[in-house]
Amino acid sequence: MKDGPDIARLAALIGDPARANMLSALMAGKALTASELAAEAGIAAPTASSHLARLEAGGLVRQRRQGRHKYVTLAGDEVARVLEGLMGLAAGTGHLRTRPGPRDAALRKARVCYNHLAGDLGTRLYDSLAARALIRAEGESVSLTPEGAAAMAAFGIDVAGLSRGRAPLCRACLDWSERRTHLAGSLGRALLTRIEELGWATRQGESRIVRFSPAGEAAFRRDLAPI
Amino acid sequence: MKDGPDIARLAALIGDPARANMLSALMAGKALTASELAAEAGIAAPTASSHLARLEAGGLVRQRRQGRHKYVTLAGDEVARVLEGLMGLAAGTGHLRTRPGPRDAALRKARVCYNHLAGDLGTRLYDSLAARALIRAEGESVSLTPEGAAAMAAFGIDVAGLSRGRAPLCRACLDWSERRTHLAGSLGRALLTRIEELGWATRQGESRIVRFSPAGEAAFRRDLAPI
DNA sequence: CGAATGCTTCGGTTAGCATCGAAGTATGAA
DNA sequence: TTCATACTTCGATGCTAACCGAAGCATTCG
Numbered sequence: 131m132k133d134g135p136d137i138a139r140l141a142a143l144i145g146d147p148a149r150a151n152m153l154s155a156l157m158a159g160k161a162l163t164a165s166e167l168a169a170e171a172g173i174a175a176p177t178a179s180s181h182l183a184r185l186e187a188g189g190l191v192r193q194r195r196q197g198r199h200k201y202v203t204l205a206g207d208e209v210a211r212v213l214e215g216l217m218g219l220a221a222g223t224g225h226l227r228t229r230p231g232p233r234d235a236a237l238r239k240a241r242v243c244y245n246h247l248a249g250d251l252g253t254r255l256y257d258s259l260a261a262r263a264l265i266r267a268e269g270e271s272v273s274l275t276p277e278g279a280a281a282m283a284a285f286g287i288d289v290a291g292l293s294r295g296r297a298p299l300c301r302a303c304l305d306w307s308e309r310r311t312h313l314a315g316s317l318g319r320a321l322l323t324r325i326e327e328l329g330w331a332t333r334q335g336e337s338r339i340v341r342f343s344p345a346g347e348a349a350f351r352r353d354l355a356p357i
Numbered sequence: 358m359k360d361g362p363d364i365a366r367l368a369a370l371i372g373d374p375a376r377a378n379m380l381s382a383l384m385a386g387k388a389l390t391a392s393e394l395a396a397e398a399g400i401a402a403p404t405a406s407s408h409l410a411r412l413e414a415g416g417l418v419r420q421r422r423q424g425r426h427k428y429v430t431l432a433g434d435e436v437a438r439v440l441e442g443l444m445g446l447a448a449g450t451g452h453l454r455t456r457p458g459p460r461d462a463a464l465r466k467a468r469v470c471y472n473h474l475a476g477d478l479g480t481r482l483y484d485s486l487a488a489r490a491l492i493r494a495e496g497e498s499v500s501l502t503p504e505g506a507a508a509m510a511a512f513g514i515d516v517a518g519l520s521r522g523r524a525p526l527c528r529a530c531l532d533w534s535e536r537r538t539h540l541a542g543s544l545g546r547a548l549l550t551r552i553e554e555l556g557w558a559t560r561q562g563e564s565r566i567v568r569f570s571p572a573g574e575a576a577f578r579r580d581l582a583p584i
Numbered sequence: 585c586g587a588a589t590g591c592t593t594c595g596g597t598t599a600g601c602a603t604c605g606a607a608g609t610a611t612g613a614a
Numbered sequence: 615t616t617c618a619t620a621c622t623t624c625g626a627t628g629c630t631a632a633c634c635g636a637a638g639c640a641t642t643c644g
Contacts, residue, residue, distance in 0.1 A: 133464055133565045134384070134533065135447035137440065138377035145369030146602075154361060164621065174604055179622055181602090189450025198611040198620045208449065212442045213364065219439050220362035223416025223432070237360055260495050267494035268487050271537065302529075306361065310498065338360045373632080391591060404633055406592055425590045425641040 143188045144216065148173050149181050153204070153213055156191065158338045159245040161201040207301065207314055210244035217306035233339070238307040240340040242333065246318030247325070247340065248303070251350065253310040255321070256302075258355035265300060265313070272300035274317065282317065285353065286324055292316045325350065370415045371443065375400050376408050380431070380440055383418065385565045386472040388428040434528060434541055437471035444533035460566070465534040467567040469560065473545030474552070474567065475530070478577065480537040482548070483529075485582035492527060492540070499527035501544065509544065512580065513551055519543045552577065 144150055148171040155162060155170040162170070168178035182202060185191045190209050194201045204210055240251040247255065259265045264278030274282070279289045292299055301315035313321070322340075325331050330346030333339070342350065371377055375398040382389060382397040389397070395405035409429060412418045417436050421428045431437055467478040474482065486492045491505030501509070506516045519526055528542035540548070549567075552558050557573030560566070569577065 133460075133468070134381060135444045136377075137381065137443045137447055138372055138374040140372075140443055140447045140450070141368045141370075141377065142372030143368075145365055145367075145372035147365040148602075150363075150365035150368065154364065157361070165619095173602085175621070176605080176623080177603055183622090189446075200621065205450070208446055212439075212446050215439045215442045216364045216367055217362045219435055220364055220367045222435065223367070233360075241360070257495070268484065375632080392589095400632085401634055402591070403593080403635080407632085410592090427591065 140188060140190075143184060143190060144213070146181070147171075148177065149185060152178075152181065152185070152202075153190065155336075156202065156204045157210060157213060157242070157244055158333075158336065159203075159242050160336075161194070161203045164200045164202065167202060204244060207244065207297075207303075211303050211314070214243055214248070214306050215304055218304060218309060221306055233337075236334070236339045236341070237337075240331065240342060241338040242322070242340055243303060243305075243312070243314070243338075245322065246303070246312070246314050247322045248305050248312050249307055249340070251340075251342070251347075251355070252312035253305055253308045254355045255350075256311055256313045258357055259313065261357065267302060267311075271298070272302050272313070272315070274300055282321075285321075286327075287317070287320045289317075292320055321354075367415065367417075370411060370417060371440070373408070374398075375404065376412060379405075379408065379412070379429075380417065382563075383429065383431045384437060384440060384469070384471055385560075385563065386430075386469050387563075388421070388430045391427045391429065394429060431471060434471065434524075434530075438530050438541070441470055441475070441533050442531055445531065445536060448533055460564075463561070463566045463568070464564075467558065467569060468565040469549070469567055470530060470532075470539065470541070470565075472549065473530070473539070473541050474549045475532050475539045476534055476567075478567075478569070478574075478582070479539035480532055480535040481582045482577075483539045484537070485584055486540065488584065494529060494538075498525070499529050499540070499542070501527055509548075512548075513554075514544070514547045516544075519547055548581075 144153060151171040152167045155167060164178055164182055165175060167182065168175050171178060182191065182193070186193055190205055191202050192205050238249055240247060240249045242248070243252070246252070259278065260267060263275055264281050265272050266275055274289070282289050295316050297316045299315050299317050300313060301318070302311045303314035305312050312318070326333070328349070329343070330350055331340050331342040334341045371380060378398040379394045382394060391405055391409055392402060394409065395402050398405060409418065409420065413420055417432055418429050419432050465476055467474060467476045469475070470479070473479070486505065487494060490502055491508050492499050493502055501516070509516050522543055524543045526542050526544050527540060528545070529538045530541035532539050553560070555576070556570070557576055558567050558569040561568045
C-alpha cells in the first residue's frame with residue numbers, strides 16, 4: 131500500500147549523518163558555503179559537494195552562486211518545519227537521553243528555527259499573542275487581528291510591507307523542545323530581527339542559540355509576552 | 358554543529374523503502390501482522406522481521422503479541438504527525454509529479470490519518486468547528502469549548518469519557534494534501550468512529566481511503582461542517 | 585500427538601553508497 | 615600572466631545493510 135507520496139526518498143536524504151548535520155547547521159537560518167558545511171559535517175570537500183548536489187536535487191536546499199563561493203540555505207519554511215518535527219520525535223524516542231548540558235539548556239530556552247524564534251521564549255511569545263487576541267489561530271494558518279497589527283506596528287514592525295510579500299504573514303511551527311507551537315512566517319522572522327535590532331538578544335556564534343541579555347529578557351517579557 | 362537531537366538515526370529508519378511502505382500502511386491506523394506488512398512492503402518474512410525489530414527499537418512502532426501473531430501499530434500520534442509532514446514535503450518537492458489517478462483523488466478527498474479523518478473533508482470539518490467556535494485553537498493544543506462539548510454530545514460522542522483518558526482530547530495535525538490542519542486527538546478518533554457507525558462512510562479495503570456515500574457526505578456537510 | 589502456521593535466527597551474498605585522493609575547472613587576487 | 619582559493623568530477627576503496635533460503639521455535643488446530 132503505497133498510498134500517498136513517496137516518503138522514503140526524502141527520509142533517506144535526511145537520514146545520512148553527514149547530510150543531517152548539514153541540515154541542522156542550516157536550521158540556524160544563515161546561508162553557509164560548501165566548505166563551511168563540509169567542516170560542520172566533518173567530511174572532505176568532495177564528499178560535501180556530492181551531498182549538496184543530492185540535497186538540492188531532492189529539493190531540501192537551495193544554492194546561490196556568488197563568485198567562487200556557493201551559498202546554501204534551506205529550501206524554505208516547510209523544510210525547516212519538517213526538520214523541527216523530526217527533532218521532536220528524535221528527542222522523545224531518542225535512546226539513552228544524556229543529561230542535557232548547559233548548551234542544551236540554552237537551546238531549549240531560546241533558539242533560531244530557520245529564521246524565527248523558537249524554544250521556551252518562542253512558545254511563550256506565541257501563547258501570549260494568542261491569549262491577548264493579537265493573533266488568531268485557525269489551524270495551521272494563523273492570522274493577525276487588527277489589534278495585533280497595531281501592536282506590531284507599535285513594536286516597530288512594518289506589517290503592511292510584510293503583507294505585500296508572497297510569503298504567509300503568520301504560520302504555526304511545532305517546537306521540538308517544548309512540544310508546543312511558536313510563530314513562524316514573515317512576521318515571526320520580522321519579530322526576531324527586531325529583537326536583535328533592539329539589542330535584546332544576540333545569536334550565539336554559529337549555533338542556533340539565541341542569547342538574551344538580562345535586560346533584554348525582562349523587556350521581552352514586559353513588551354511582548356506579558357502572559 | 359550538532360545542535361538539537363539526532364535526526365539522522367530516525368530519518369534513516371524511515372528512509373528505507375521497505376520500512377517506509379510499512380509505515381505508510383500503518384498510517385491507515387489498523388494493527389497489521391508481520392506477514393501482512395511483509396506483503397505490503399513486497400519483501401520476504403525474514404527481512405520484514407528484521408525491519409520490524411529496528412522500527413520498534415527506534416520507537417516508531419509498537420508490537421503486541423497475540424497467540425502466534427504479532428500485531429504492529431504506529432507508536433503514537435506524534436509518529437503519524439511526522440510521517441504526514443514528510444508526505445507533505447515529498448508531495449511538494451517530489452520530482453515528476455505524476456498525474457493523480459482516481460485513487461489519488463479519493464485519497465485527497467477523505468482518508469484516514471492514523472485514526473482520524475484527513476483530506477479535504479477532514480480540513481473542512483476542522484475549519485467549520487473553528488469558525489463556529491466549537492473548538493478553539495491555541496497553537497498546537499486545540500481545546501473544546503462548552504458549546505463544542507454540547508454539539509459533540511448531540512452528535513453521539515461521549516465527551517466526558519474521552520476526557521477521562523490520558524490522551525489529549527484535541528490536537529492539530531497538518532494535512533499533506535491540503536496543507537491545512539485537521540483534527541486529531543481522541544475526539545478526532547471518536548468523530549471518525551461515529552461517522553462510520555452512522556454509515557456515512559466506510560473504509561476502502563486496506564487502504565487509507567475513506568469512501569463517503571452521497572447521502573453520508575450530504576449529512577456530513579449538513580451536521581458537521583455547515584461552514 | 586503430529587501437522588500447519590507465524591515468526592525469528594543464522595549465514596552468506598550482493599548492491600549501494602559514503603568516503604577520500606588526485607586531477608580538473610572556475611573565479612579572484614597579485 | 616601567475617598563483618591561490620573554492621568547488622566539482624573521476625576513480626577506487628571499503629563498509630554497511632538489505633535481502634533471502636534454510637533451519638529453528640512457538641502456537642494453534644485436527
